[in-house]
Amino acid sequence: MENNRAQWGSRMGFILAAAGSAVGLGNIWKFPGKAFEGGGGAFLLMYLLIVPLIGMPAMLSELAIGRASQSNVVDAFGKLGRKGYSWVGWMGWSVAFIITCYYSHVGGWVLRYVVSYATESRSVYADPLGYFYNMLGYHAATETTFFPVTVILFAFLFLAICAFVIIKGVEGGIERFNKIGMPALFIILLILFARAATLPGAQGGLRYMLSIDASKVSPQTFLIALSQAFYSLSLGMSIMVTYGSYLPRSENITKNTVLVCSMDTLVAVIAGFIVIPAVFATLGPDGVGKGGGFAFVSLAGVFEQMPGGAFFGFLFYLLLLFAALTSTVSLIEGIVAFLIERWSWKRTPTTVITCLLLFAIGCLYTCSQAAFPLKGIWFDFANGVTFPPFCDAMEFLTDRVMIPLCALGCCVFAGWAWKPENVITEVERCGVKFKLVKTYSFLIRFVAPVAILVILAVSLFTGTTLS
Numbered sequence: 489m490e491n492n493r494a495q496w497g498s499r500m501g502f503i504l505a506a507a508g509s510a511v512g513l514g515n516i517w518k519f520p521g522k523a524f525e526g527g528g529g530a531f532l533l534m535y536l537l538i539v540p541l542i543g544m545p546a547m548l549s550e551l552a553i554g555r556a557s558q559s560n561v562v563d564a565f566g567k568l569g570r571k572g573y574s575w576v577g578w579m580g581w582s583v584a585f586i587i588t589c590y591y592s593h594v595g596g597w598v599l600r601y602v603v604s605y606a607t608e609s610r611s612v613y614a615d616p617l618g619y620f621y622n623m624l625g626y627h628a629a630t631e632t633t634f635f636p637v638t639v640i641l642f643a644f645l646f647l648a649i650c651a652f653v654i655i656k657g658v659e660g661g662i663e664r665f666n667k668i669g670m671p672a673l674f675i676i677l678l679i680l681f682a683r684a685a686t687l688p689g690a691q692g693g694l695r696y697m698l699s700i701d702a703s704k705v706s707p708q709t710f711l712i713a714l715s716q717a718f719y720s721l722s723l724g725m726s727i728m729v730t731y732g733s734y735l736p737r738s739e740n741i742t743k744n745t746v747l748v749c750s751m752d753t754l755v756a757v758i759a760g761f762i763v764i765p766a767v768f769a770t771l772g773p774d775g776v777g778k779g780g781g782f783a784f785v786s787l788a789g790v791f792e793q794m795p796g797g798a799f800f801g802f803l804f805y806l807l808l809l810f811a812a813l814t815s816t817v818s819l820i821e822g823i824v825a826f827l828i829e830r831w832s833w834k835r836t837p838t839t840v841i842t843c844l845l846l847f848a849i850g851c852l853y854t855c856s857q858a859a860f861p862l863k864g865i866w867f868d869f870a871n872g873v874t875f876p877p878f879c880d881a882m883e884f885l886t887d888r889v890m891i892p893l894c895a896l897g898c899c900v901f902a903g904w905a906w907k908p909e910n911v912i913t914e915v916e917r918c919g920v921k922f923k924l925v926k927t928y929s930f931l932i933r934f935v936a937p938v939a940i941l942v943i944l945a946v947s948l949f950t951g952t953t954l955s
């Protein structure tokens with residue numbers, strides 16, 4: 489069994505693929521907006537504490553579960569003798585599926601913007617919000633809606649690229665693709681950083697990111713930082729278990745965990761230091777918004793006022809595109825790996841059918857943004873049953889409920905069911921002693937589960953305010 493399993497061709501291949509999964513849209517457009525809301529330095533400090541204290545133990549456990557079980561995420565828990573935990577695997581698999589439906593469509597929007605900046609940056613500048621809505625099928629001037637065929641085609645193209653990489657397999661596709669994509673991403677990131685930091689007026693933004701405003705250090709900020717860390721590190725899904733299962737026994741899981749978490753955090757922090765100072769320099773502190781509209785709408789004002797703006801805008805969306813591609817590839821691999829193993833299906837048709845399904849469901853996500861009033865259902869104790877737009881319901885369900893639940897399942901499994909001793913035995917298979925046994929056990933058994941439970945409770949009691 490073990491011998492037939494795909495493996496990473498090299499250590500660097502794994503690290504880049506895992507970092508490629510972690511570094512995604514979350515780092516580049518979610519993180520800066522949240523850092524701004526959370527008071528800049530205050531948020532940054534909390535985030536930098538959360539990653540080593542909660543993110544790293546959780547990632548270490550997921551990788552160890554994957555490698556010990558040599559299995560896809562659904563079967564992993566059963567293989568380690570705890571069939572009762574297979575719901576965690578199913579949940580992880582389902583989260584990956586639902587997230588990919590919309591993640592890949594947002595990838596399509598990004599691809600659209602790469603082309604927009606290359607060919608018609610003036611139209612974007614003329615009316616950034618109008619351009620964005622128009623892409624999504626709403627014509628503001630006439631208040632008419634239409635089927636957003638162009639962006640849907642871009643989403644199709646985006647998924648086709650991902651499918652191509654997955655079909656090529658673990659070493660020949662995913663590893664090779666990340667070996668090009670990740671260094672490219674770092675280079676673009678550094679160029680943009682140099683540009684943003686030298687804009688006149690950028691100091692205000694740099695100062696904001698480096699000073700700690702005590703009034704912003706609140707439980708709410710902490711929770712936003714915590715859920716951002718889980719999302720950003722790709723935890724609570726099938727990804728790290730699946731990627732861990734392709735890791736040779738000789739590999740040092742601890743070292744890899746530290747490297748991947750550090751790379752992910754570094755990219756998020758640099759992205760914060762690009763976007764916030766750039767927005768301060770061109771639009772002032774009021775120009776910082778959050779979420780999807782922020783990356784697509786507010787930033788147009790930044791590029792318009794920046795010398796060489798269209799080129800840097802193009803580079804920025806290219807950066808987002810690489811980030812989104814490597815993350816989507818990891819998500820689809822998690823989905824497909826299970827289908828192939830469980831039912832002995834062939835890689836190519838499984839990938840094609842999965843991608844078509846993801847694409848079709850994702851169309852509902854894109855269309856419910858502005859073109860058609862498709863509704864989803866949501867329940868929380870603060871507001872009862874509500875019918876938010878389909879796209880929002882989809883994101884709440886995964887980010888607020890399913891990811892935390894699955895992450896909780898993994899921590900409880902590692903800390904209480906399978907036990908830290910077994911995690912550590914797996915980690916030490918590479919021959920290097922794990923020195924932080926007590927600290928790890930404490931963090932995985934108590935700190936991480938309690939923190940996750942709080943996120944879950946807050947999501948259910950405050951409704952949609954925790955983003």
Ligand code: PHE
Nearest residue numbers: 510512513514515720722815
């Ligand atoms: N971690 C990715 C990001 O920061 C998102 C992602 C989530 C990727 C889940 C894979 C799985 O955007």
